[in-house]
Amino acid sequence: MKPKVFIARPIPSEVEAYIADHCTCEKWTGASPITRNELLERLKDAEGLLITGEKIDDELLDHAPNLKAVSNISVGYNNFDLDAMKRRNIIGTNTPDVLNETVADLALALILSTARRIPELDKLVKDGKWEDQDDEPLFGVDVHGKTLGIIGMGRIGEAIGRRAKFGFNMTIQYHNRHRKPESEKLLDADYVSMEELLQTSDFVLLMVPFTEGTKHLIGKEQFALMKNSAIFINTSRGQTVDENALIQALQNQKILAAGLDVFDQEPVSPDNPLLKLPNVVTLPHIGSATYQTRFDMAMLAAKNLVAAVTGKQPPNIVQELKSGIKI
Numbered sequence: 028m029k030p031k032v033f034i035a036r037p038i039p040s041e042v043e044a045y046i047a048d049h050c051t052c053e054k055w056t057g058a059s060p061i062t063r064n065e066l067l068e069r070l071k072d073a074e075g076l077l078i079t080g081e082k083i084d085d086e087l088l089d090h091a092p093n094l095k096a097v098s099n100i101s102v103g104y105n106n107f108d109l110d111a112m113k114r115r116n117i118i119g120t121n122t123p124d125v126l127n128e129t130v131a132d133l134a135l136a137l138i139l140s141t142a143r144r145i146p147e148l149d150k151l152v153k154d155g156k157w158e159d160q161d162d163e164p165l166f167g168v169d170v171h172g173k174t175l176g177i178i179g180m181g182r183i184g185e186a187i188g189r190r191a192k193f194g195f196n197m198t199i200q201y202h203n204r205h206r207k208p209e210s211e212k213l214l215d216a217d218y219v220s221m222e223e224l225l226q227t228s229d230f231v232l233l234m235v236p237f238t239e240g241t242k243h244l245i246g247k248e249q250f251a252l253m254k255n256s257a258i259f260i261n262t263s264r265g266q267t268v269d270e271n272a273l274i275q276a277l278q279n280q281k282i283l284a285a286g287l288d289v290f291d292q293e294p295v296s297p298d299n300p301l302l303k304l305p306n307v308v309t310l311p312h313i314g315s316a317t318y319q320t321r322f323d324m325a326m327l328a329a330k331n332l333v334a335a336v337t338g339k340q341p342p343n344i345v346q347e348l349k350s351g352i353k354i
């Protein structure tokens with residue numbers, strides 16, 4: 028008998044066919060994303076679950092007595108209650124590496140868009156308000172030759188660093204909890220304290236996972252250390268930043284601008300003051316969202332899922348669940 032899996036997100040038909048070769052599939056076919064209650068109702072028989080970011084906690088696991096594995100179509104797995112999963116011997120997997128270059132492209136797009144005020148000026152042209160391009164109020168700031176401080180020099184952080192160093196001749200500095208000598212060598216990057224990074228970077232870019240240790244990693248104190256000319260980019264998770272402190276820093280011109288792919292609450296509320304600030308470029312958590320990369324992520328997540336429910340070692344069990352899980 029094939030193992031039963033539930034597919035909670037739309038995936039390409041080729042990926043679904045791969046799963047169906049090995050498993051009996053049920054899938055969510057609703058027009059809008061599955062709600063929490065609908066998901067809980069569909070898990071009675073499921074041995075495997077394919078999701079993107081839905082919360083996996085005790086309540087959900089109580090509804091899924093046969094569950095063996097949860098496969099995230101994302102590299103971030105802050106939606107996993109790791110303790111709850113460990114207690115029940117649930118395998119949790121993610122999709123590292125296949126999205127590095129695409130997310131890095133988007134991070135550079137945010138750097139360029141904020142520095143050169145692309146969305147604001149696009150609107151100005153389309154609104155028929157283009158009078159004189161030598162008008163100082165339209166000027167931006169240079170990207171090339173500036174210092175980029177990367178907080179979270181991991182797989183994606185390094186891909187961003189490569190673009191910034193070799194494409195834009197930027198100086199790279201970074202802060203992690205541990206040094207990463209290979210990135211230092213590749214990018215001629217300096218490992219600096221968080222304080223030094225915040226004080227000396229022209230662009231501060233956050234690329235850490237969201238964990239207990241990174242909640243509000245950047246807040247009032249950290250914005251106070253940044254240059255008044257600093258541009259802040261967040262492509263990690265919204266919760267790594269104290270959003271009220273960010274709003275204050277932007278409103279009080281403590282920093283120059285911000286580029287945000289992620290928010291504390293997603294989708295972001297239309298009332299969020301960040302949406303009213305001209306010096307903020309916003310995106311709808313779209314870092315990995317190209318056709319090819321989303322396909323690659325879905326296929327990798329499918330391979331993780333199929334391996335886990337057929338008793339094989341999945342390629343990408345998340346670090347914290349690697350030990351102690353019985354395959």
Ligand SMILES: NC(=O)C1=CN([C@@H]2O[C@H](COP(=O)(O)OP(=O)(O)OC[C@H]3O[C@@H](n4cnc5c(N)ncnc54)[C@H](OP(=O)(O)O)[C@@H]3O)[C@@H](O)[C@H]2O)C=CC1
Nearest residue numbers: 103179180181182183184203204205235236262263314315
């Ligand atoms: N906007 C989007 O669409 C996307 C967002 N993401 C987010 O980006 C995150 C990073 O992905 P990826 O690069 O693959 O992950 P990696 O694990 O490769 O890199 C994370 C880096 O963060 C560092 N880090 C972790 N905790 C801290 C801390 N407290 N202070 C400073 N540095 C820290 C780690 O180094 P060390 O352990 O030495 O501290 C590591 O170098 C994902 O978890 C996800 O949340 C990912 C893809 C798309």
Ligand SMILES: O=C(O)C(=O)CO
Nearest residue numbers: 100101102103314315
């Ligand atoms: O992979 C992730 O963690 C994302 O945020 C979206 O691709």
